[in-house]
Amino acid sequence: MNKITPEELLQLADDKKFLVIKERLSEENPIDIAGLFGEIPPERVAPFFRLLPKELAADTFVEMDSDMQEKLITGFSDYELHALVDELYVDDTVDIIEEMPANVVKRILASADPSMRSDINEILKYPGNSAGSIMTTEYVTLKPTMTASEAFDRIRQVGSDSETIYTCYVTSKDKKLVGVVTVKELLLASKEKTVAELMTENVIFAYTDEDREETVNRIRDYGLMALPVVDKEQRIVGIVTIDDALDVLTEESEEDFSKMAGVVPTETPYIKTSVLDLWKARIPWLLLLMISATFTGAIISNFENKLASCAVLIGFIPMLMDTGGNSGSQASVSVIRAISLGGISIKDIFRVLFKELRVGLLCCAVLAVCNFGKMFLVDKLLMGRTEEIDIQVMLTVCLTLAVTVVIAKLVGASLPLLAKAIKLDPAVMASPLITTLVDAISLLTYFGLASVFILG
Template structure:
């Protein structure tokens, strides 16, 4: 893992060696680096021709590992430059799930070329996995796992692993199937190694295993891997036949992507799967404008509320000055509640049946927050705004503002915690019900409360 400071230097060094055609030195420089790091360096290279050159310098296996880590536009660039033999060599080194990931990102003509040069078994498997819907467990699984039979001895099993292991994504967990490929047990390589050579697999395997189905949501599968501390989970079809496995490294990627998506949705953006710096300004614009437009138009309500209380505002112009404070505090309170609930839902800590418990808790929190905020605000109004800034604030005006504050905090917390739960219940994505959406609702509520108190207490 190199430091970020040294990254620029490394890139310069690579470019310098390329210019001076010092290829042996260049190869020695790259050999000890991790594939993920070479991919990061490749991203910083100025000249398009350098990457294919680096790629050809590396040993086949390392080259393939780097290839998997590259961004898809660079993978495409490389594939377009490959001879058919080179393409075939790279494909032979890749694991199935990585190949599928690549195929999913490539334009049609590149996909055609990839499929043409994969061996027939691989092609069939790729096509199988491509059929699973996006975001399903099937779409992230690999079919390259170790399968054993119940009747094998530990010695047989180890022999089988030694023979077939090199092509498997992982040998850390093995799966025991019957003649109809039904999954009947799982077995870690640890259990296998710590057992006696003549133990029977059926006796030492774990029959109480957790498995997922091909159509299960990939995020749930990833969370299950994290929850149970597994290195891989078996994936079965509707008839409990073992069709693949999902490994923990893919689960981490899924969790990271889904979290990024959640954050994007919570900040009123449509999710994108490309890293920020690789997305064009226009694509970023496209992902941001829909919600901005919708939320802007829905602010019409707040505008109309203010317009309809114009007379009150012109009688007590000072009231206008506190609108931003009330709206912002409401928005902040609402987003605190909504973000907490959304995160709890996605971690599985909260579910819809907890609704009453959540609302009751938010009520108590709102009461505490509202009281403290109103108290602090009253002190500030009377001491700072009235004495120091000489704003025309009477005790009644201060009361209107502080009472509004308490009610707004209350409304914001309740709306903030309930909307995500209701969204989840009706099958919506709770993350969309986050801050910006709730702010818009709370804005309107806080203004209504404000003017209600004003007309009641100030007699306007």
């Protein structure tokens, strides 16, 4: 059957064919239903939402944007809200709560049963970028002494409320994590084997206060379906599942993309972000960088009269600045990504600098030689500027280029590492800021060399 369109849905409602709607919607995927609801007038969503079966309603609710969620909750009776919250997973509820105004949060917490409420408060207590904040508290624990078939009894009993049943966590009497066992291992083993015999004791885990990016990197690097989160006493307090890790990873890398482009990260997708919000995200860096360009401007102003007397030098300023900026951001982006993926840290700084020095020397040699050739063939011969572009000018430009490229590589590679070392965000150090710095360096070099070779 074809997917139902927003127009069809509204038409069916106008015709009062609610049973048909109920049937059609029940066959749809929650993500698609949330998308569908996003395309009809917001005030008409509630009646359709009420037609959804309980579980589908909860799954759909989680996928809606927060404005719509708030609108629905405001319209719900306490009974309806309780029925909804009852079906939600703890970590999804936390995500919803974080976007809601205080009065709605209060109502949601009041609707949750006591154990869920305490779980929610537990997760809310961890800082936003920690492993604790992205975990869920619904998972299956087993005892080492259980047999495989007893384990299945337990899974059947608690499984429907768990975010994943496929990885089960084996705990000792004092709740300490002693092993993991998968449903696959339990299924393929004979029924009398004990959990202790089947489990893996060498468990990969995260601490509640660990960085969330490191936590999800671990899930990816070890190819895990879920990662247990433990407290200081090695007691399991939650798990992070791979699908949540995927979301966090996407969020983190989108944040880095934004920061590298000098944009304050927003959580809404581009096409749904309002013009005003886009403006707010972009103007701070534009302003800051514009003001900081005063610095480069001042360098040029100081040299203005000399430039006027040797005007041919002006034409090479953009090339020098751009090539320096590009060299720097190549290095900085490489280093920023390596930091994010967990490949390097401040202790590697000398290794990184030595590497970049060599790459920079190789690059600058090629660029300087090519530029020398280009200036000779194109600028001097082809454009017939034999008089102005003499050997001194060519040397000044090419030497500046060489120096700028090497320095740009070193600055670009070291700033993110230094930022990380003093607990700043490495990504913020990327292209825009480095460009301003490299601009200044390349201009100072240019004018310094020009003073020596040409105007000296």
